Amino acid sequence: MQADFFAKKRRNSIGFFAILAAITVGAIIITEYDIVKGFESLPRAVTWALGNFYPTQESLVKLPDILSSLIETLLVSIAATSIGAVFALFFALMGSNTTRVNAFFGSISRAIATLFRNIDVAAWALILLFSFGQSSLTGYFALFFGSFGFLTRAFVETIDEVSGGSVEALRATGANYASIIFQSVIPSSVPQMLSWVLFMIETNIRSATLIGLLTGSGIGFTFNLYYKSLNYDIASLVVVTIIISILLIESISNYVRRVIL
Template sequence: MQDNFFLRKRMNTMLFCAIMLVITVIAIIITEYNVIKGFTSIPKAAEWAFNNFYPNEKALKKLPDIATSLVETLLVSVAATTVAAIFALLFAIAGSHTTGVGGIFSWISRSIATLFRNIDVAAWSMILLISFGQNVLTGYFALFFGSFGFLTRAFMESIDEVSNSSVEALRATGASYFSIIFQSVIPSSMPQLLSWILFMVETNIRHATLIGILTGTGIGFLFNLYYKSLNYSSASLVVIFIVITIFLIESVSNYVRKVIL
């Protein structure tokens, strides 16, 4: 019986791999992609980047503009995440199996979270460009909507996982709904909630670069501007600043997680 189970599982794995291989071959044929040329061009691309894509004295003069745009991107990312986290917590409490009020309200909360979570921030940017145009507000709302959907779902799971037993105990003692929320649910799940918020900040900083290209704002706009004007030295400096910032944010985030978890 057990041998049949593992045999069936192995066959399913092999079937899945075969299907993926067939899809890959079909995609290569349709797109007329030259696999050999693609891999052999990697050394030439690396050589070009080594000879052209590095900061020089001219690029260093752009440091004030790059720093200003980077700070703007960071502030928009953090602001969108923190405000989205507040709304996400409210919807998560309403939609959670542990704390939800049930009925149509829980269904609406979960449906809204699912809708916002399944639309990528890049798609949100293109949708919002029609209404707000190319400005910081468009990027902010794109990050806000994407963060709201993701955090609502993550908060729901955290609340259901951590707070179930304590909520049942408080209900047995006759505690009110708001007492349960503020004395049990939020305190017990706060470390996990903060961890998700930090993760979302990291993610939004990465997304903000792409969104900046679409909305014409922030560090993404500067990179796009320098690259299209063939100012590769300044574009490389932008990339270096983005990478360093992401590493710093991730280091701080990891440290905070170790403290709170």
């Protein structure tokens, strides 16, 4: 019986990889991608980067301006995530099977979260450009909508996973809805929710670089400005500051997770 189970699992795995390989080959044929030429270009790209794309002593003069743009990007990312988390918590409480008021509001909350989650932040930025133009506000709302959709889904799963038993116990004692939320759901879910918020901040900082290219703001715009003007030494300095900031934020985030979880 066990041998049949593993054999079936192995056949399913082989079938999956066969389908994936077929899709890959089909995509290569349709797009007319030259694999050999692609791999041959890698050494030339690395050689060019090593010879041109590196910070110089002269580029350090622009470091204060780069740091100013970086700080703007970090603050927008944190603000969008934090406010998105507040709205996500409300919709998660309405959409969770454990805490929803009724099935109708639960379905509406989940549908809204699904809509916002499945539209990429870059797509949100393009949509919002028509309303707000190229500005930090456009980037903020793009990150906010993306954060709201993702965190609502994450919070719903967290509430359903960690709060089910305690909620049933409080309901059995006759506790009202507010007591259930503030005495059971939120206290038991906060550590995991904070972990999701920290993860979203990391993600938004990475996404904000791309968003800045579209919205003409933040560190993404700074990189695009110097790269298009062929100031590769300054553009590379922008990349270095982005990498350092992401690694620093990730280290802080991992430390906080170890403390709260």
